[in-house]
Amino acid sequence: MKLFVRVVETGTIASVATREHIAPAAVSRRLSELEHALGAQLLVRTNKGMTPTAAGANLAVLARDLLDSLDDIAVRMAEYSDGRRGLVRVLVNISAVSTFLPPIIRSFTATHPGVNLQLQERESLAITEGVAANVADIGIFTSLPYSADIEVYPFRTDRLKVLVPDDHALAVHPSVTFADTLDYEHVVLRSGTHLRLQMLTAAGRLGKSLRSRVEVASYDALCRMVECGVGIGILPAGIAENYRLSGARALDLDEPWADRELSICVRRLDALSPSARLFFDHLRADV
Known part of the structure; x- marks a missing residue:
């Protein structure tokens, strides 16, 4: 599709081949395969170069929309890779969600509007077990003896x-x-x-x-x-x-x-998604 649009825009196979670093014969073959797959003639060869048929002109419009959508997908996926978009699952106990968390969540969502936080309230021991079982990315609990295989970091005292x-x-x-x-x-x-x-x-x-x-x-x-x-x-x-x-x-x-000590727990800090790591760092910013 990209080669086809470039040929429609430039009118020559040779210029497209040079720009895309591909042999002219290979460009011509791919255009022929495209016409065969769609069952319609898309380009007419004249002494002035390549011009689109009615079907080709219509396809060029659709192809540009398709290529723009693919570019948009790449941009959106990049936002997920650097943490600007994503979902963070958080288990919290009643003490944390009733005191420290509301202003922290407010400031985080204000600076990271593309990240959604999914909070569920649990008992402290259930939080450690839930994080170990990958039910959540991050847990906030009142420090107590636990057996779960997790990493624990200080959060707040009350x-x-x-x-x-x-x-x-x-x-x-x-x-x-x-x-x-x-x-x-x-x-x-x-x-x-x-x-x-x-x-x-x-x-x-x-x-x-x-x-x-x-x-x-x-x-x-x-x-x-x-x-x-x-x-x-x-x-x-x-x-x-x-x-x-x-x-x-x-x-x-x-x-x-x-x-009492409130703590943050994760399965492995280096295994957090980019958005979860952003929220973890935000939780720990004032510790």
Whole structure:
């Protein structure tokens, strides 16, 4: 098609052969094969050179459109090869998606509009296993023991707080221990979250049980429940700061396990797609 268009544009086989570095006989043979394949005469040979027939003129228009489309494909594929276009699959836990990620995603999508991010919320252990199984390119989880074959990098740190209603007995204290909270009803996250497991483990070490009146699926619901006086709750400091609650306050949790590390995991950093590597570098930019 390219040779055919060039012949129509120049009117001679010889000039096209020189330009494309191919023998004139080979150009002529390919044009004859094209005419045979399409079952129509495309060019007329005159003393002034090659001129297209009606069929040839129509084919020249179609061929130019085809060649332009092929050029566009090359440009678009180049955008994928350098990361300007692509899909990045990300598994995140509830703490990361509720605090640190929204502004990071906003800035990334603003500078890389051709990259789509597919976020799914999972429990931290499931995130490590999902990344190892190639369910996702990148995972963000609360650091915990894992057995998955992955690479792990630091991301952010957060600290747990105790959220209590303004009129609660604990509200007069700037900080409390976890043991102090176990005398009261808790609003807890759904079963399986890393924080829920931490609380149950800590209660067991103290020889007490965790009294949970209500189980919720999000920190937003937990905050609203506490604000309404349903119980008290434990949550990351960043989330407590995000919700401007008029009827509750956040107290420091005086426990070693109240300081938590959030990490990024990948199967292999050097195996990430260009777009996934761009997002990984963006996540790590401020670490």
